Amino acid sequence: SDAVRMRLESGAFRESDVSREVLHSDTMDQYRTFQMCERLLHCPSKLANQLLFQIPTQRQAMLIERYYEFDHRFAREVLGKKLSKGTKKDLDDISSKTGIALKSCRRQFDNFKRVFKVVEELKGPLVVNVQHHFLLSDSLARDYAAVVFFANSRFETGKRKLQYLSFQDFAFCAGQLISYWTVGAVDDMMEDMDVDLEKEFLHDLKELKVLVNDKDMLDLHKSLVCSQLKAKIKVFTEMEANFKNLSRALINIASKLTNTKDVRDLFIDLVEKFIEPCRSDKWCVGDLRLFLTHYTITAHTLDAFRLVVHKYEGFVLCATVGHSGLSVCDELSVTCGDWYLHDTVCLKLSVKMCLGMSLWQECTDGYEWDAQNQHCKGGCQALHHPSSLFTLSSDINECETIAEPCQGEMKCFNHYGGYLCLPRSASVITAPEPAGQPELSVSGVSNGAFSPCPVGYEAQGESCIDVDECELNLHDCQPSQHCINTLGTYTCQCPDGYRKIGQECVDIDECMYRYCQHRCVNYPGSFSCQCEPGFRLAGNNRSCVDVNECEMGAPCQQRCYNTYGTFVCRCEQGYELNSDGFTCSDIDECSYSSYLCQFQCVNEPGRFSCVCPQGYQLLGSRLCQDVNECESGTQQCTEGQSCVNIHGGYQCVDSNRCHDPYIHVSENRCVCPSVKPECRDRPFSIVHRYMSITSERSVPSDIFQIQATSVYPGAYNTFHIRSGDDAGDFYIRQISNVSAMLVLAREVSGPKEYTLDLEMVSVNPLISYQSSSILRLSINVGPYAF
Structure with missing residues (x-):
């Protein structure tokens, strides 16, 4: 009723003559349509491929995006929590806290739960799975991936000390974790969804403990970092004084991430043990960026840390500095390699x-x-x-x-x-070799004679000079090795892509270091990266970028949509994709349902339309409404006739329908004068009325109210059907002494016409007076149920 009222008050209907009954029926149709669409929105691909609703492709995308949009305030409240009935019970409190309607909170929570349930059964990249299965935009898919990722690992985000962090902050951190710490970041053939942290990587982080446990290495690391940051950050003194504590905090947090609880408390530990000490020393964002950048770079120069320190410190840098703009970790991992x-x-x-x-x-x-x-x-x-x-x-x-x-x-x-x-x-x-070669001086020799020179040197006059074993072919290097002369000896160097084990050169399997995003092919001395079908190798010869087949002449007849690694063909609204996956055929919507149109459905190329029978006009796109020929001026009644509108047409009736002994006294009213002897036993008056009803109207149904126009004191009135209802399709229900209701008792089908004489008998026992009046009601039953 509220929806009908709002539509009646809208500008579109304010000036129209649409009845409330018709508008209510149309509103209910639209509500039922939305209910059907909502079920399809739970699986957007079904909405895109459905045949019943003529929704343009852009409108479909808008509906899906609007339905799955969520308020970041709400997402912040449920982030990291288990998407279960227990959390759903808290929605009342979340609604009160955020000011978001409870119904909206429930819809958003159900969407989170639905997306999580679908993607947890899939393998492959999380963001791609969300985007492809729910047809969401890139940004919204990444936000949903963050919600799923946090729910899976159950990261703690609700503590008071984390309240200053927004959903966008956590979503950015989730993106970094997914990109660098998950199984999918290193294994494209994984058998699970891309939300599980890589256990091998977390285990390797323990090796970083040597950075703080080895005093010499800790001192060296501090010296290297301080030498880079001197005069570059405002808090240099504080950083130098607290370097060891800050380093221990970062490394200790990393080394404990093999424990589930420590993973859940990752953000709490970062804030409590690293961010808050920096805040107390008045660090700014720029200082923090420089510190973490040089902390990571110098750690690279120390033995055996390149593979893990880059991933770990890169994330810490992103998580602590923030998500706006191009962060330093992006520059390290993407720009510079x-x-x-x-x-x-x-x-x-x-x-x-x-x-x-x-x-x-x-x-x-x-x-x-x-x-x-x-x-x-x-x-x-x-x-x-x-x-x-x-x-x-x-x-x-x-x-x-x-x-x-x-x-x-x-x-x-x-x-x-x-x-x-x-x-x-x-x-x-x-570095360049010093000019010339150092010479060995010969001492303790008399008479110009001297002892033999050491191995690798030969006498030349009174000096020993280096022998170039490589030039003189006095080496034992293998053909594949390169001989390099050194003072007193030589070395056998392996070609690039090989390492020396003993005297042999063994090929280095570069593929074990996971340099390639997709496939790595090792071959003697080198390797190459290859991409899966639908991708091409990027300029760095390592990463794979999606190929836009739609821009390269994909064989789609109508619409082409590029997807991650492939493409899909889609058809315009009203067409369906053929089994070849490329061409489209018209959908005969009319054959799928008899409820598309109120009267008749007409199939057309790419669409359908509804038509109405003669005497009716289209209301909206589906409903039929009777044309009032009497008001539109299309009737052809004569001057002596009155036009009566009926469902699907009109009737012309004589203005004077009185028959002797009745005389015409006013419009539609005939009176039998009491002075005429033949009027003594007849009803005093006959009033003509006309109405039209639809076929198959629900019963019992009140259709006409009879009302006495004048009542004498002390008189009693009764109402009954005098004639015209031979089949018993109607009955009278008396409401009061002066009114009664004509009720349709049985369902009737048209076209059909009834003429009922409804009599009111008045009796006054005080003066022994009785009279009656007739209301002659012509009822036209239309041919249709509308």
């Missing part, structure tokens, strides 16, 4: 570590920085020959002399005074 981001320029890690450019100007103990040659110099070590005759200056190649100098598949790079363990993808620029 294995390079170091300095301001807006990407520089290779190896350049800094080997040559000390701009940031790396510290040398190993015993060496000093040579600004002119851009490398570390000094540090002589004595090589003792048994004869104690020779002394030379030489660097020790720890990569050759130390067994397994690097762990975790890192590569060893020798440099002056030490060595570095770097990722195998790092490039190294070797």
